[in-house]
Each structure stands twice: as C-alpha cells, then as structure tokens.
Amino acid sequence: MITGFLSLLCLGLCLGSEEEKNNEHLPKPSLSASPSTAAEPGSNVTLKCQSHFQNVTFMLGKWQDSGYRQEQSSAGPQAEFLLTGLAPPDSGSYFCAYKRVGSQVWSEKSGPLQLVVADYHDGHRALSRKKATRIIFVTTVSCMSILLLFLSVFFIYRCSQHDPSHEENQPFQISQEGYGLKESQEVTRAELNAMAPSEAASVPAEEAPDLGDMQS
The missing domain is CATH 1.20.5 (Single alpha-helices involved in coiled-coils or other helix-helix interfaces)
Known part of the structure; x- marks a missing residue:
C-alpha cells in the first residue's frame, strides 16, 4: 500500500513538473486594435489577442489598473475583446495573456498596446x-x-x-524778366525827363506874339 501511494505521488509530481515546464515555454501572444489605437469618445474599439494554440483561455489586462481584467475562452487561436462607449479614462496601456484548458499558469504577457481616447x-x-x-x-x-x-x-x-531743375530755373527766369521790365521803365523815365526842358522852352516862344498883339 505504501508502495502504491509513493508511486502515485511520484506520478503526480512528474506530471506537475511536466505541465509547468510546458507552460514556461508558452510563447507570448500579440495584441492589436481595430480600427485604430486612437479613438473618439463614445466610439468602439476591438482588441484582438493572438496566440499559437487553440482551446485556450485569454485574459485582457491594463498596466495602470491591476483590478482591470477580462477573460474569454476560445476554441481558436485568438480572442476579441470589444470595448464600447469609450471615454478618456479608458485610455491606457493594455496587454493580454493566455493559458491552456485545465492549467492555472498564464503565458507571458504580450507587448503593451497604448490606447488613446481623445478628450x-x-x-x-x-x-x-x-x-x-x-x-x-x-x-x-x-x-x-x-x-x-x-x-x-x-x-x-x-x-x-x-x-x-525746372522749378529752380523758373524763379530765375521771372527775376530776369522783372529786371528787364525795370530797366525799360527807368529808360522811359529818363527820356521823359530829358524831353521836359525842351518842351518848356518852346512854350514861351510860341506865346510871345500873342502878348505883343494884345499891347497894340
């Protein structure tokens, strides 16, 4: 009886070690967003987690929020997590992981996916x-x-x-014309002055006979 118990214990330990060994080599999944990692408030975004195995359970988490967790079983190698009615607090860095059916050991986390919801x-x-x-x-x-x-x-x-140059010459021409007019006026005045004594001398000579006639 003791021998059988020891055999079962060794078998359980071997199976547990083999399962942990297999889980340690589970490749990390990939995470993508559709239609985009940039979303408007109130819109919807689908996060797709892709693994290399079928019949697994997927988990979606958030780096900034340890309490955020979504799980989904899938018969295929991938799972889609639909995020609806997005708001600015939904922005952040997301990751996903997976585990095989009946196992409690999760694979490595995927690379971070930054989701931005516009404010x-x-x-x-x-x-x-x-x-x-x-x-x-x-x-x-x-x-x-x-x-x-x-x-x-x-x-x-x-x-x-x-x-x-035309404006500067115009005053000079006017002054020249004024100077010539002044000269002509002075010449006329001199001629009048020169003619005045001769006219005065001729007046008595003409009036003399008239005086003699009056005396006779």
Whole structure:
C-alpha cells in the first residue's frame, strides 16, 4: 500500500513538473486594435489577442489598473475583446495573456498596446490655439499689405511731381524778366525827363506874339 501511494505521488509530481515546464515555454501572444489605437469618445474599439494554440483561455489586462481584467475562452487561436462607449479614462496601456484548458499558469504577457481616447477639452484648447494662430497670421499679412500700399502711393506721388531743375530755373527766369521790365521803365523815365526842358522852352516862344498883339 505504501508502495502504491509513493508511486502515485511520484506520478503526480512528474506530471506537475511536466505541465509547468510546458507552460514556461508558452510563447507570448500579440495584441492589436481595430480600427485604430486612437479613438473618439463614445466610439468602439476591438482588441484582438493572438496566440499559437487553440482551446485556450485569454485574459485582457491594463498596466495602470491591476483590478482591470477580462477573460474569454476560445476554441481558436485568438480572442476579441470589444470595448464600447469609450471615454478618456479608458485610455491606457493594455496587454493580454493566455493559458491552456485545465492549467492555472498564464503565458507571458504580450507587448503593451497604448490606447488613446481623445478628450473634448483638449481638442477645444487645440482648436483655440489654432484659431489664435490663424488670426495672428491674417493680421500680420493685412498690416504688411497696407504698408506696401502706402509705400506704393507715396512713390507714385513723388514721381508725378515736376522736375526740380525746372522749378529752380523758373524763379530765375521771372527775376530776369522783372529786371528787364525795370530797366525799360527807368529808360522811359529818363527820356521823359530829358524831353521836359525842351518842351518848356518852346512854350514861351510860341506865346510871345500873342502878348505883343494884345499891347497894340
């Protein structure tokens, strides 16, 4: 009896050691997201865990939350975990693992998969920054356009003015003409002064006979 008990004990230990040995060599699964790892609030995302064996139990976990756990048995080599009505708190790094039927030993964890659920507040702030940048750009372009227009008008106005050399010569010509007019006026005055004594001398000579006739 003792011999039979020892034989059963040795057989159980051997089977346990063999199972643990097989479980230690379970390759790690892969985890992917569909349609994308970036989701909007309220949308759905499917996380697919892929193993190399069939008839296994899959487990989905979250690195930041040790209490998060989903399990699903599958007859095939993969399992799909549907996440519905996503919200910003659902963002995080996910992983999956699997174990064979009747075993309590899980395989190695898959590589981390980062799921990002957009936040409306962050989107609103990003939109505000984008709008402010656009306003600054439009204002800068408008100011530069107005400055260029002002410079163009000023340049055209300057080019439309008369030639400076013509303006400088015009006063000189006027002064020359004025000087010539003054000279002619002075010459006329001198001629009048010269003619005045001769006219005065001729007047008594003509009036003398009239006086003699009056006396006779």
